[in-house]
Amino acid sequence: MKLGGMWRDAIKALVQGPSTQKYPFERLKTPERFRSKLTWDLTNCTGCGLCMKDCPANAIEVVTLDRKAKRFVFRYRVDHCTFCGQCVESCNKNCLELPEDDWELATTNRQDFEVYYGNEADVQIVLDGEAETGA
Amino acid sequence: MNTLVAFLTMVIFPGGLFLLFVGMMYEWLDRKLVARFQNRIGPRWFQPIADNVKLLAKEEVLPEGVHPQLFYVLPVIALSGALTAALYVPMFGFEPATSFNGDLIATIYLLSLLTLSMGLAGANTLDRYSLVGATRTLTQLFSYEAPFLLALLGPALIAESWQIGEINDYARDHWFILTQPIGFVVALIGLMGKLELPPFDAPEAETEIVAGAMTEYSGRGLALFHLGKGVELVIGLSLVAAFYLGGLANPIDFVVKTVLLLGFLASVQALMTRLRIDQTVGLWWRYGALLVLTQYLVVIIVEGTIA
Amino acid sequence: MDINKTWQGVLDQVKTWARVNSPWAIHYNSGSCNGCDIEILATLTPRYDAERLGVKLEGSPRHADVLICTGPVTRQSRERLIRIYDQMPEPKFVIAVGACALSGGAFQGCYNIMGGIDEVIPVDVFVPGCPPRPEAIIDGVVKLLGQLQGGVSAEPVTLTEESVPAPQGVKPGLA
């Protein structure tokens, strides 16, 4: 039985200084395996859509414009993504990657969350198509 | 001219703005120290100022079912009570702004005004957390008040005066902490109870009753209560320092002694677990009051034999 | 006139400064899995210590400026969420934390889910992640504060009748 059982910690903390990371002012590196915003590499994609099928949160959509010419557009919704990594596991061609250092995704505008990957021209086609169906 | 001086004492120094500022600084120091004990960086120096300015600029919601006049006036009474009390205390090591024989009693009761207002404010609302908070606040008031008063009367008895200024002068060459150590401890603990600092924060225990009597207050009212507490912290610290730590002769004296006391308070806050309200009451009545009374007896007897 | 204007400007600046430096938060879990909640709590602990930015977690909605919401909105907690939002004094801001709070995340399509927080109350900052790291939550708070720096929109947001089911037979006061 003793009073104030943690006094040693208190004194130690006073002497050694705080153990706080000064985050917004200093940024530490994240571990190598950390999962953040998904990226897509068109080169090997066959448009199989397994990633889309296995995604538990409806975050991925592969729009096939022309399967033979490999014209795919990859639509990714950050706000839906749960960063579970199943799509990376499912992809047989290693097209998908969850890099470790892109986690500062907070935003005041929801529109920022819709990300398109693919050839610029193809993305434009998909976007235009959206506009048409939207109107 | 006299009115101008009186006005200045009330509004600028040591009454109004200056005291508010010092109160906020002491609050910051307290929070910072606790944070450092907990191995954190803690708030920046202007944190209480920003908090209070923000609260003052915020909307004040009038909850349903309260007495509106009481709701608005209680925070003002609380703060003004605390500010008035400052006039009788040797603030910052200077002579008290005004004094009369018996101002010690007046000061102590002016200080209680804050707690009373908080109790009333809690009882004024329909919210159940506030009601429990109010009950606990008042229960605690009745338990710490007597030991705290007794502890402050010890030095007064020896100094043979009821005037804070005189006791302060007397204390300068008599360190009462050596002759009345129990009184010193009880006075400090009583001060913690008065300010509802942990571990005596059962009346506003966050995990049980949200914010106690303050739950329904927002904006200005909350800011005034906060400010009042800061002011009380300074007054309480300077009272204890003046009575027990060899008096307050000059500003340096004041800063050194009160900050030392504050450091002690902060460490107690950090190291202790919150007491239940029944444990608090038990502690003060069973040990606090009795020990001080015993010391009282000893002091009177010793005084009598010497005289 | 001119003096009045300057005075008003200074006052506004002071207000904004105070607001930016003292965001008191209240946290409500409207159906999340706890992941985000423990990460929010972790931002208060020594390693992240949000108090150095002035963030303080308050228990009462009356004291808070920022409502930090986690989780998809379930049918039961929807009414509470609206009530807490209504109890907060102006100006108030909302941060939605986690994939579920943004869109329903993994729970999309479950029968008891109403969708993200912004389908019920207006949201100022969205923090994606499942759950976001404490740093990412701090990043969200910092982005909110950055937005505040530019000045607060003057008009208070009022919820319309249809979005708020009138609480019936509930006594005034908290919870």
Place this chain on the structure above:
Amino acid sequence: MATHNPTQKAPERETFKIPIGPQHPALKEPGHFEFAVDGETVTDATVRLGYVHRGIEKGVESRTWIQGQYLVERVCGICSHVHATTYCLAVEKLAGVEAPPRAQAIRSLVAELERIHSHMLWLGVAAHEAGFDMLFMYSWRDRETVMNLLEGITGNRVNYSANILGGVKCDITPEQDAAIRAGVDYLEERTRHYLDVVQNDTMFMRRTKNVGTMTREQAEQMGVVGPTARASGVPRDIRVDAPYAAYKDFPVNVITETAGDLHARFVVRVNELFETFRLIRAILDHLPEGDLQTRVKRKIPAGETIMRIEAPRGELFYYVKSAGGETPDRVKIRTPTLPNMASVLELAVGHQLADMPMILTGIDPCFSCNDRMITVRDTHSNQRDVWTWDQLRKYGMNAAQ
């Protein structure tokens, strides 16, 4: 303040009820409790759950087997890994495959790391409820060590998704091995200190000793599980009773206490940490070599199975039924908080209001685990339904069919 004999019901008069939740600083999750108080003494307690009911069991039925894993992982964020593990083990059992030994060992390893994180989290939260913020801050600071390890191994701090049907995603590299050992060494030293604080700090003892005492008989009767039961002297641990994953190769010692009060629950959980440290070292010392995954087909053969796992809070139970398709036919989850919750209401009566958050936290509640069921309550008489053991059995059998 009037004292009140809890066994004697108050005569006809309006009781003063203190609500706790759904938004309340003591609860990080929404749950609604109502405590009828007389002065500061609690005379009756009721609970209303369901604020976090999201319909997960139904949701899993409309998802594929793969997607289902990520949904059940989010039943609870604190013990996400055990949920996913139970689900994977059950599905693997149905599919007739078994994950390779290395995968099983890594599953157990992550589960034990998660246990550390969960217990330290609980230690901090419980201390915070008692108003002991110092212990809260320090235990959470040290918890970051294990969070770092988990982030490094699996790639996320909370919902790790380390599992995949048929194995695990992540391997343990030699560097990680060293990091885990170093982290565990540090934590062991700190845990010893916390044990000392929990057992010896006078002020803290005043809040925990003889509060919320549950006798062994009561514990058995209410079917309490996990550390809460072990604190009352019931040696109940699925890792020992029905070993799963790699626990056959790495036996566990059951830690029990006999006092049954809050203090005993603190001591049991902190002592369990030492056992966990030992296990982690043992697993790292004898980590089997081999593959990480085996293939599981997208269609699972028809059948049904159950799976039990010792979550940080107690026994976690899964019932999985397949009709042979790409989606589950039925998944039933029973989480440890559910049986434990009943004990709170039982223990609350007669205690001080100030002890309520402590007693509530004592069982380490997890509402999001809990809230996949809807409590049936008669709103007219506002009375809790009381079911006899036989009725409950019959109901359970009917429901399972």
